[in-house]
Amino acid sequence: MSFEDLNLHPAIIKAITEAGYTAPTPIQKQAIPELIAGHDVMASAQTGTGKTAAFMLPALHLLATPSQVRSRGPRILVLTPTRELALQVSEAAKKYGKHLPRINVVSILGGMPYPLQNKLLSQPVEILVATPGRLIDHIQRGRIDFKRLQMLVLDEADRMLDMGFIEDVETIAAATPDTRQTLLFSATLDGAIDKVAAKLLKTPKRIQVASSKTRLDNIEQRLHYTDDMSHKNRLLDHLLRDESMKQAIVFTATKRDADTLADNLHAQGFAAAALHGDMNQRERNRTLTRLRNGGLRVLVATDVAARGIDVADITHVINFDLPKFAEDYVHRIGRTGRAGAAGTAVSFASVKDSLHLSRIERYTGQRISSHIIPGLEPRIKPRFNNNGPRSAPNVTQKHKRSPFAGNDKRPAFGAAAQTHEPGRTRNGERGKSFDGNRSFGHHPRGNAVRNSSGGKSSHQFARTK
Structure with a gap:
């Protein structure tokens, strides 16, 4: 037709x-x-x-x-x-x-x-x-x-x-x-x-x-498990130095995190800028124009701000923080692979995000393969998923090929790795079970801020009743 x-x-x-x-x-x-x-x-x-x-x-x-x-x-x-x-x-x-x-x-x-x-x-x-x-x-x-x-x-x-x-x-x-x-x-x-x-x-x-599945077929999805904010930052630095990356959008959970990360990347020599809802229209237009004209290599954005961005040269999307909802994952990674082109989507996740990852995979109908970069391995390696023992994550070669190379088809780490009983906190007390919708370890100042009260914050475990 x-x-x-x-x-x-x-x-x-x-x-x-x-x-x-x-x-x-x-x-x-x-x-x-x-x-x-x-x-x-x-x-x-x-x-x-x-x-x-x-x-x-x-x-x-x-x-x-x-x-x-x-x-x-x-x-x-x-x-x-x-x-x-x-x-x-x-x-x-x-x-x-x-x-x-x-x-x-x-x-x-x-x-x-x-x-x-x-x-x-x-x-x-x-x-x-x-x-x-x-x-x-x-x-x-x-x-x-x-x-x-x-x-x-x-x-x-x-x-x-x-x-x-x-x-x-x-x-x-x-x-x-x-x-x-x-x-x-x-x-x-x-x-x-x-x-x-x-x-x-x-x-x-x-x-x-x-459907979500057919729309994502031209986007290679990868997962890197992270230990803490320092580990995330080192992984991000490695990925952004990949020469195959033309332009990338890095997603954060909050506007404050977007500003902080963009400033840090700019200080490290990357052509980076933030885009979020607190910016006035002139600033947003200027940032998007720089992105479309190739003046920006890395855009650090929140979900709402990046909605509707259509730039052909976005080759990579990096989920520095996982989104709250599975639907947002699809919208995020849809910023790459536009008009039938190939794209790459990389997500960072803590082992505590297993249930949330499972929800994303159910929504998309696709499994996200986990990968390890030599020298940047997570200290705690996930071992199980809903289908039983998990084989070792794919090792990404650091020099012989791109950090995004490989064809790992193993099942993704699922909810079975939850060691606490559903409906209980890890102390065994009755409370709200982890629902997978929170982002973990995303504060720009790291765990020292989150744990400054001396106890376990709601970012770590559900609050007991």
Whole structure:
């Protein structure tokens, strides 16, 4: 199937061809005809599968026909959970709609000056891309007229749900016409998303494509067990000096850790910078521009900040801290291996993270092989998994081949290595069992800070009742 077969407007086909796209992806094949037909759609599509074009192309097709309603307000509204994703969607709209007349794309984001946004909204707008919180502010001030709105898009609805934006989304939807067409895109279509869809969509067509497993087939996943913060830092230094690494994103659990690690890497001579939610929009844009232009080799980021980053030269993703949720693991490593290219994802983990690793593997349907770099071996080596004894981890050659070489297919270290009884602390007292969702040993000042109270912190063991 070609894009011409989808009956898109010729001006859009021309822009797609100039962008170098020849055939639609599975999500585009299924979603575009339903959207052109006017149906509400809820779709499960992972990042990197072409979902932005899946809703933007039919949205632009709709704009090719002039509106019968006189208003300066938007005809298309796209809501995203993060500023970076909003900017990515805006860029896609401009790229695919460049041959259509009078397509004005406006982004309304937190961190942008209000006077600038007020000026942008005073002009006729065809496509408005916004984060929920800032858009609510403008709606309450009466600065946006939704009389001619025809399409509402909820991009990464699962992330907006996780971030607590759904009430804002419902408030925004209530301010739009009931006649609108509504699209919901999410990494998963679970019970929580179904409840959101039931409130906002009308008899939607349900589309599910591109499972996590198939999307990760071109990404080599590796695991390194770590003892403490010093061990992590030495491993990271070794990996970043690999000449096969063009650009890398290193993920940390907190904004503070991102700043600290980026500063340390910069001091060691790496072209590194941090990206997180506490930075203003100008700083974030400057950092992303440096990354896209090759001025940065290492970006140290948090989950929310890195959402929506699409840079072709990201060859490696390193999970300095494991994410809290398995879904975030998929979104993180999806920053590499874009558009069918090969990528490498390396994760650091303590032996205490075994249950959490098992959850990630269940979610992706893939096992993560553990590897050892000579001279950087962990003091405590995992020996067992759910299937019994574990063979020795793969030894990565330090000089003869890349630190990421090898083809280890052994089962990953699983939950059976938990030596304490589920539901009890290691003291044997009744309490909450370890749930795998905490990150361990990530404080920039190491164990001395975590244990400064003289006792076992909640980062080590669950608190007893």
